[in-house]
Amino acid sequence: DVKVTQSSRYLVKRTGEKVFLECVQDMDHENMFWYRQDPGLGLRLIYFSYDVKMKEKGDIPEGYSVSREKKERFSLILESASTNQTSMYLCASSPSPDRGGHSQPQHFGDGTRLSIL
Amino acid sequence: AQSVTQLGSHVSVSEGALVLLRCNYSSSVPPYLFWYVQYPNQGLQLLLKYTSAATLVKGINGFEAEFKKSETSFHLTKPSAHMSDAAEYFCAVRGDSGGYQKVTFGTGTKLQVIP
Numbered sequence: 001d002v003k004v005t006q007s008s009r010y011l012v013k014r015t016g017e018k019v020f021l022e023c024v025q026d027m028d029h030e031n032m033f034w035y036r037q038d039p040g041l042g043l044r045l046i047y048f049s050y051d052v053k054m055k056e057k058g059d060i061p062e063g064y065s066v067s068r069e070k071k072e073r074f075s076l077i078l079e080s081a082s083t084n085q086t087s088m089y090l091c092a093s094s095p096s097p098d099r100g101g102h103s104q105p106q107h108f109g110d111g112t113r114l115s116i117l
Numbered sequence: 118a119q120s121v122t123q124l125g126s127h128v129s130v131s132e133g134a135l136v137l138l139r140c141n142y143s144s145s146v147p148p149y150l151f152w153y154v155q156y157p158n159q160g161l162q163l164l165l166k167y168t169s170a171a172t173l174v175k176g177i178n179g180f181e182a183e184f185k186k187s188e189t190s191f192h193l194t195k196p197s198a199h200m201s202d203a204a205e206y207f208c209a210v211r212g213d214s215g216g217y218q219k220v221t222f223g224t225g226t227k228l229q230v231i232p
Binding site for chain 2: 004031033035040041042043044045048050058090092094096097102103105106107108109110111
């Protein structure tokens, strides 16, 4: 069974701090994603990686960066945390399309609830 | 651009009643559609997916969804609600670029099941 593990369930940081959120998947998936989830807004894609050292901006990348040095690990970095980055952060992974070109479902971690004070 | 609209941010049903959660999509390419469920304090898990095969898709926990191209809809149903179905449900459509790996999620529908 696929497991996506996020390093912290709850995290409290202060404004201006540099914050690291870590995500590890154990199924050798090519693709990894970071989302933030806010009430009434659903999931919004922050960044996406389709290979080691490759990344692509999502819909709301401002204030965030990512790192993917190894295939199984995808880190989200808040360069200088601000209160409007208080949110639930979800990491996900998926394999590449199958031979028929069908997109594959994403597998999610349990989320990190981040509070910026 | 791809998008999904979920009608109703909150839906309440009685235990044993029909569950109907609505999703309409917009897609510039043949759509692949997904329904995910999120239980409290957990991540999302896949309920079912449509990938251009059968239009009626069966998923886990007794849920199913029907793809209707003419209505651009992919509504989720379950004949008889159970207390354990109380959760938030998200409809999603695959992206139209970048190898189709990205998906766009709806804003979610919270299902309440009343005993």
